[in-house]
Amino acid sequence: MICAKCDQAIRPGQQYEIRDIHSASAAGTVVHFHVVCPGKPRGR
Numbered sequence: 001m002i003c004a005k006c007d008q009a010i011r012p013g014q015q016y017e018i019r020d021i022h023s024a025s026a027a028g029t030v031v032h033f034h035v036v037c038p039g040k041p042r043g044r
């Protein structure tokens with residue numbers, strides 16, 4: 001799964017949410033995104 005917000009992979013164990021997007025062409029597109037995006041790997 002790829003996070004729709006940060007475009008990074010959602011790994012097992014990370015909390016994520018699922019949202020349905022209704023569009024005219026594709027009914028029931030589902031996107032996944034982190035509850036808290038990990039951000040850049042460096043820092044802290």
Ligand SMILES: [Zn+2]
Nearest residue numbers: 003006034037
């Ligand atoms: Zn994310």
